Amino acid sequence: MTEKDKQTEEKIFEAATTIFLEKGMDGARMQEIADRAGINKSLLHYYYRSKDRLFNAVFEAIVRLLFQKFAPVLDEKLTLEEKTRFFLREHISFLQQNPRLASFVLNEINRNPAIVKKFIEKLDFNTLWDTLETQHQDEFLKYNITRESIPQLITSILALSVFPFAARALIASIFETNEFSFDDYIEQRKEYAADFVVNAIKNK
Amino acid sequence: MTEKDKQTEEKIFEAATTIFLEKGMDGARMQEIADRAGINKSLLHYYYRSKDRLFNAVFEAIVRLLFQKFAPVLDEKLTLEEKTRFFLREHISFLQQNPRLASFVLNEINRNPAIVKKFIEKLDFNTLWDTLETQHQDEFLKYNITRESIPQLITSILALSVFPFAARALIASIFETNEFSFDDYIEQRKEYAADFVVNAIKNK
């Protein structure tokens, strides 16, 4: 692969990422992607064969990014509270920098479940939960967290982080008419969400 | 409007609701809606003029339903804890019965912010928050809930309810490989989420 290839392929990939994030698979147009990449429509097919394959390449990269960015949290030797605070701060900051990501991923996984399985099957969640149970045995006992309730806890933490971005247009619109700022709300949220979870757990 | 009109218009509207919920505005096809309604494509235009207007009619009905179903919660003379438990039980049950609703609404409001404003502008959130503050003055004081933090609290409650459905395909997919059931998870969640919020608040 020559240097020129790489440049063009990269330009296409970046343009596609932008457009797909903004419009979704169904709403995105190959012409728009080509325009943004500053090349001809035919070149998209030359490099990626079809819209489907181009989309899959983009989606795969995004999912890979998500997992590799937050998997390390589990390796950290932190208390449950520290881990929660660390994760929520990092996760909310990450979505803050990529505002369309949450809505995009949530939408596409529901429209095309097959694409999800491809990634899920690579991961071993039983092992992941074992790790959590081992790392935080004492705290789980103390706070009465059972293996059954781990999914409830994890999805709750994710919910507090992801939902504001998924519902961003709605929340921002409400704030606008009430002299609130969405940005301030998100800044506050990093600590609020962490306190919320920690208090919810500790008070069991 | 004759009886026959109403029947056809209703059939179209129901078919459109189903298809739009499933495919979204961009993914939906007029032909598919016509097929499902058991009528010809031209009739869609006869009754609704365009895809846009048909979509708006469907979307408006859904948003109206959401508000009219949950606005009464605020009128109830319940404690903050009772209100939280009541709302979460009802809201999760509602989404349980309409599994595609959460994902659909979240996606469309981000794609078409104009449609959101149309509804938001009708509502007076300042008054709504005043009502909450008045109704629960003692509890707000006791639990240290300020006017500033009301949006954080409300979005947190909504997050715990909505997120599992918005991320349904992902969560269900993970559960599948681990002998968990999404339905059981949702049933549990009605109480788990309520406990979570109540504990988070009380422990401040």
Next chain:
DNA sequence: GTCTATAGAAGGATAGAC
């Protein structure tokens, strides 16, 4: 590798008969 031109299909919308 990149472009122009165009095929081929599908989608939304309308005209006009009944």
Next chain:
DNA sequence: GTCTATCCTTCTATAGAC
């Protein structure tokens, strides 16, 4: 009010010149 036929546009994808 409902249908058939069709227009016009748009979109993905390919052929072929350079």
